[in-house]
Amino acid sequence: MAPPTETLTAERILEATEEVLRRHGPAKATVVDVARALGVSHGSVYRHFRTKAALREAVTKRWLDRTSEKLAVIAAGDGAPEQRLRAWLAALFEAKRHKAGDDPELFATYTVLTDENGTVVGEHIADLTAQLTRIIETGSASGAFTAADPAAAARAVFQATGRFHDPCYAREWQGPGIQDEFEAVVDLLVRGLAA
Template sequence: MAPTTETLTPERILAATEEVLRRHGAAKATVVDVARALGVSHGSVYRHFRTKAELRGAVTKRWLDRTTGVLSAVADGDEPPAAKLRHWLSALFDAKRHKAGDDPELFATYTVLTTENSEVVDAHIAELLGQLTGILQEGVARGEFEAPDTTATVRAIFEATAHFHDPVHAQEWTRPDATAAFDAVVDLVMRGIETR
């Protein structure tokens, strides 16, 4: 193990952990592997993350936050609510599809990690539902959408489009008709909430 000259930070540890996960997978990656990749002792890693589970939860959150950040930019944008909702749903599908297609080994690893870290996934989903709620409320306030029960409507939109963002369906996202199927579902959702 060569000594490192860079300061060991949680971000460096998480970046190294992601690389170790990519190489070894969730089942075989260890804290010792992460420490070795950083050129430090495993005790140094444990100073920042008390347990392997805590480290795996943090790297899972970091991975999910990439999607949340992209979607936050859309939710906070200046588009009219109907365009913003379409854009947000499309950005969610695109982000998930790219994660699955661009790095399938890492996607498979994170699929395992998300099942281990349900509280991290629950927080991620809550944040996505919060963004969706803001878009829906803006549309209602502007008279574009009807949603007598905002919470139920947001949950219904999220569930109606789950086929295009739940990793369980990842193998179907590359089908030639996936985009057309997505557009059809979004059109149906939009018709369901448009002000009549």
């Protein structure tokens, strides 16, 4: 085994794990495969991630966090609440559609991993609904929206748009008319929130 050319970090391990998962799929990818890709012993990987499950959970969280971080910028923006809500929902749909369409093998792998990691997925959904809550709270405070309970409204918006971000609908995301359908749902939700 060749000595590593760079310091072994959790980030390097996660990058290598993603490549191994892309190549082998979740059923066949092993910690030994990840170590081999990095040119280190599997014990070196285990020093950063105590179990295979912990490694898979971390790579799933990393994947979901990429979307959350992009959306957080929109949620924290200072534009009009309606525009921020529309931009946030559009960015979520585009991020999911991009992941499913650009790398279908890895998307399928992550679909399996997210099913395994309910806690990570639950935290991701809680983060996303918290971002929506901030947008709706801002809209309610400014008089643009009427939502007595912004958190409940955020959960309702998230659930109502599930067809455009839940991976179980990924096959529909490239279909004809999907963008028009998305915009119709968002228009309906914005009208429902409007003061």
